[in-house]
Amino acid sequence: MTTRTQGAPGTGAPLSVSAILFRIVGLAVIDAVALVFGIGLWYGGLGLAAVVLAAMTVVINVAFLSDRLMPVRWISPGLLLLTIMVVYPLLYTVYIALTNYGQGHILSKDQVIARFEDETYSGKSYSWVAYRSDGGEFLIWLSDPEGGEFLGDVQARTIAPVERADPRFGAIDPADNLPVAIDGFQKVPRLQTFQYLTRLAAERLQGEIDGAPAEIRIENLNTASLGQQKYTYDPARDVLVDNETGTEYVSREGFFTAPDGRTLTPGFAAFIGPANFVRVLTDPGIQGPFVGVFIWTFSFAALTVLLAFAVGLGLALVLNDKQLPAKGLFRTLMIVPYTIPGFIGILTWVGLLNPLYGPVNGILESALGIEPRWFQDGTLAKVALLLINTWLGFPYMLLVSLGALQSIPSEIYEAANIDGASPFQRFRTITFPLLLVALAPLLIGAFAFNFNNFTVIDLATEGGPPVPGSQTPAGQTDILISYAYRLAFAGGRGQDYALAAAISIVIFLIVAAITLVNFRLSRRVEQMV
Amino acid sequence: MVQLTRSLTGTRRRPMGMRNQRRIGLAVKLVVMFLGLIFALLPVAYVISASLNPANTLVGLGLIPRDITFDNFARLFTSPLQPWPRWILNSFIVAGTTAIIVTSLTALAAYAFSRLRFRFRRLGMIALVIVQLFPNMLAFVALFLLLDALKDVVPAIGLNSLGGLILIYSGGALGFNTWLMKGYFDTLPVDLDESAMVDGATHVQAFWYIILPLVRPILAVIGILTFISAYADFLIARVMLSSTENYTLAVGMTLFVREYQLEWGTFAAAALVGAAPVLLVFLIFQRQLVGGLAQGGVKG
Numbered sequence: 001m002t003t004r005t006q007g008a009p010g011t012g013a014p015l016s017v018s019a020i021l022f023r024i025v026g027l028a029v030i031d032a033v034a035l036v037f038g039i040g041l042w043y044g045g046l047g048l049a050a051v052v053l054a055a056m057t058v059v060i061n062v063a064f065l066s067d068r069l070m071p072v073r074w075i076s077p078g079l080l081l082l083t084i085m086v087v088y089p090l091l092y093t094v095y096i097a098l099t100n101y102g103q104g105h106i107l108s109k110d111q112v113i114a115r116f117e118d119e120t121y122s123g124k125s126y127s128w129v130a131y132r133s134d135g136g137e138f139l140i141w142l143s144d145p146e147g148g149e150f151l152g153d154v155q156a157r158t159i160a161p162v163e164r165a166d167p168r169f170g171a172i173d174p175a176d177n178l179p180v181a182i183d184g185f186q187k188v189p190r191l192q193t194f195q196y197l198t199r200l201a202a203e204r205l206q207g208e209i210d211g212a213p214a215e216i217r218i219e220n221l222n223t224a225s226l227g228q229q230k231y232t233y234d235p236a237r238d239v240l241v242d243n244e245t246g247t248e249y250v251s252r253e254g255f256f257t258a259p260d261g262r263t264l265t266p267g268f269a270a271f272i273g274p275a276n277f278v279r280v281l282t283d284p285g286i287q288g289p290f291v292g293v294f295i296w297t298f299s300f301a302a303l304t305v306l307l308a309f310a311v312g313l314g315l316a317l318v319l320n321d322k323q324l325p326a327k328g329l330f331r332t333l334m335i336v337p338y339t340i341p342g343f344i345g346i347l348t349w350v351g352l353l354n355p356l357y358g359p360v361n362g363i364l365e366s367a368l369g370i371e372p373r374w375f376q377d378g379t380l381a382k383v384a385l386l387l388i389n390t391w392l393g394f395p396y397m398l399l400v401s402l403g404a405l406q407s408i409p410s411e412i413y414e415a416a417n418i419d420g421a422s423p424f425q426r427f428r429t430i431t432f433p434l435l436l437v438a439l440a441p442l443l444i445g446a447f448a449f450n451f452n453n454f455t456v457i458d459l460a461t462e463g464g465p466p467v468p469g470s471q472t473p474a475g476q477t478d479i480l481i482s483y484a485y486r487l488a489f490a491g492g493r494g495q496d497y498a499l500a501a502a503i504s505i506v507i508f509l510i511v512a513a514i515t516l517v518n519f520r521l522s523r524r525v526e527q528m529v
Numbered sequence: 530m531v532q533l534t535r536s537l538t539g540t541r542r543r544p545m546g547m548r549n550q551r552r553i554g555l556a557v558k559l560v561v562m563f564l565g566l567i568f569a570l571l572p573v574a575y576v577i578s579a580s581l582n583p584a585n586t587l588v589g590l591g592l593i594p595r596d597i598t599f600d601n602f603a604r605l606f607t608s609p610l611q612p613w614p615r616w617i618l619n620s621f622i623v624a625g626t627t628a629i630i631v632t633s634l635t636a637l638a639a640y641a642f643s644r645l646r647f648r649f650r651r652l653g654m655i656a657l658v659i660v661q662l663f664p665n666m667l668a669f670v671a672l673f674l675l676l677d678a679l680k681d682v683v684p685a686i687g688l689n690s691l692g693g694l695i696l697i698y699s700g701g702a703l704g705f706n707t708w709l710m711k712g713y714f715d716t717l718p719v720d721l722d723e724s725a726m727v728d729g730a731t732h733v734q735a736f737w738y739i740i741l742p743l744v745r746p747i748l749a750v751i752g753i754l755t756f757i758s759a760y761a762d763f764l765i766a767r768v769m770l771s772s773t774e775n776y777t778l779a780v781g782m783t784l785f786v787r788e789y790q791l792e793w794g795t796f797a798a799a800a801l802v803g804a805a806p807v808l809l810v811f812l813i814f815q816r817q818l819v820g821g822l823a824q825g826g827v828k829g
Contacts, residue, residue, distance in 0.1 A: 036683050037686075040679035040683040044682060045678055046675065046678045070732075071650070074640055074641035075641050075653065077633075079638075081696065081700045082660065082703050085665060085697055085700025085701065086668075088671075088675070090663050092674070093667075093671040311565070315565045318558040318565075323555055324558060324559070330566070332812065333570060335811075335815075336570060338811075340804045341761040341778075347796065348572050348575070349572060351796065352572055357588045357791075452664070452667065455762075459763065459783065481667065485764070485768070489673075497674070507667055511662070512662035516662065
């Protein structure tokens with residue numbers, strides 16, 4: 001068990017009470033969580049996820065019972081949560097991106113087939129007569145115009161062709177050529193039938209008529225009609241056959257499609273491969289806005305970092321002066337915006353920038369006579385976003401710049417002074433390069449964060465104003481993640497989960513690349529593994 | 530802001546005659562400092578002023594209110610359409626539970642990664658790095674569908690539940706914080722727990738009685754940072770929560786500004802109370818937190 005320490009307990013020594021308790025409680029908690037999740041996933045239609053979860057739970061249980069796998073015990077609760085809430089959603093995103101999952105393609109193929117096979121078309125009409133037992137049970141005698149006769153059993157909900165020689169039939173009433181009674185069931189006179197009509201009309205009698213599955217339904221006092229199954233699915237050929245017309249619908253890319261190209265709705269969720277990515281790159285209605293969103297995402301993140309860093313560094317240089325009075329107080333006051341939760345700061349700015357009543361426009365109006373419509377014009381909305389984001393971000397840059405400035409050894413400056421460097425030269429050739437080296441990972445980290453800064457975009461502009469003529473709900477200030485959100489959840493144009501997932505994957509890849517570069521720069525990983 | 534900058538630089542005092550360069554430098558720095566302070570604090574000042582202003586509107590709002598009232602704060606507790614007390618309670622439940630889960634699970638995992646030697650240890654650490662490359666909030670569509678599948682059978686962690694939110698936040702915070710925690714564990718000398726184990730302590734005892742008391746600072750940092758990020762999350766809460774009484778503060782407060790009319794005074798009061806807990810924690814733990822933030826990349 002322990003490889004580091006000789007004579008540690010566990011191998012031969014009896015377990016202490018606390019150790020046993022730890023095992024039992026730990027295992028019970030993990031198993032309970034796994035069970036709840038597993039059941040939820042299985043019945044929620046995510047069977048694969050449930051299986052993966054079950055397999056992991058087994059591994060964890062083994063780890064808790066075997067001493068050799070002891071270290072796994074310590075990791076397992078985190079591992080379980082990480083698998084369900086990070087790894088699985090990631091893989092599921094990839095899967096969704098390769099399907100057509102979204103409005104019109106929500107149901108699974110099996111669900112859609114079941115729905116189509118439930119549909120009926122009305123065929124022949126029958127006249128009917130009811131037979132009633134003393135116990136209130138019913139038989140229905142159906143006759144079609146061609147002389148075909150069927151007997152329906154309301155209790156069993158079945159229907160079968162009549163054999164006239166059936167011994168259950170008693171005497172035949174010459175008036176209508178039907179039996180007076182069938183095996184204890186008495187023929188109900190037409191006038192009395194009415195009181196049973198509602199109950200009988202609710203019943204469906206199923207059986208085979210003319211070699212096809214059929215369903216009989218009582219329409220009114222005189223007629224019952226045949227509902228024939230409209231569609232039959234043939235799993236061997238993967239086609240849906242229209243029993244009424246004989247048309248065969250082939251299953252193709254999430255639709256059952258007729259030879260002439262007509263499709264049945266609803267479609268179903270189906271694997272369609274990289275089609276969503278192709279759509280993003282080639283479909284003009286999607287590609288145009290996407291390129292705009294893509295460019296703005298990068299500019300937004302880069303400009304935000306640039307502006308926040310410039311302001312933060314500028315103030316840090318000032319605060320770094322030993323002569324400045326009350327430095328601690330200034331520093332604390334400066335980072336106040338950073339300590340306010342982002343959503344509160346953003347909503348505050350939305351109010352301040354209100355074009356009609358906001359104080360910012362009040363000042364601009366009285367000083368310059370202008371009242372910019374901050375959120376109605378694309379360019380102004382972008383300026384507003386950068387202003388807000390600079391305010392949110394500069395205190396962090398101030399804090400980290402200050403830390404980095406203080407770590408630059410003063411000997412370097414003394415050497416520069418002897419060489420007669422001006423303050424600006426000192427900054428340009430010493431301070432700034434050293435600072436950049438030290439802060440590059442943090443700047444890249446800030447870039448990655450703002451690359452996905454959904455909060456500021458959605459709260460300040462909701463991506464708006466809209467891109468004119470776009471097929472998808474893209475706005476001029478949308479970044480990739482807010483665009484994906486709008487595709488998946490913003491009403492109006494329906495949910496396109498698949499396209500949203502495809503765009504999420506684009507974001508995933510970019511963010512992963514940025515983070516990798518950052519790991520390289522900071523050498524954090526190499527040092528710690 | 531641009532205009533503010535301009536007017537203030539205009540009134541800048543010129544140094545009398547030619548004093549030495551340092552004095553001028555200091556004066557310039559003070560001016561820059563004050564401009565920075567105005568930029569940083571003016572929005573805050575407006576919110577404080579609006580929260581005390583009886584007008585409850587943006588229209589004609591000055592920086593200094595004529596009357597002072599606490600009606601805006603009182604209104605937070607009375608509006609039936611906007612159950613603000615519920616929202617802030619929800620936010621605390623979600624952020625608090627997430628912080629507890631994340632600190633517990635990362636402490637356990639960090640103990641294994643730092644103190645135990647086992648076959649897939651290195652692989653496990655590398656796997657954690659790879660997981661960090663893919664923040665789970667970006668998989669919000671998949672998470673939505675996952676919670677949607679769960680909601681009928683286990684409503685407590687399904688869509689529109691606080692439980693689901695807690696699990697998503699916790700899962701997403703594990704990768705990075707396990708690294709942070711492991712790094713801190715590594716700084717403690719191994720002799721400490723090894724000598725305890727020579728004396729017959731089990732791993733559980735060594736973890737509980739020796740290690741945990743020593744790592745309290747990093748537990749606090751991770752707990753607080755996790756709390757703050759869960760408290761401030763908007764995306765996941767927006768996607769998962771659909772009924773007003775289940776909203777967290779981040780989703781609920783948009784209603785003050787967006788829907789109905791603009792209730793600026795009520796919003797300002799809500800903003801102050803909502804920001805206060807985080808602000809206090811930040812100011813109290815400033816030094817520890819800044820250290821923790823720098824760990825995010827600057828230093829190994």
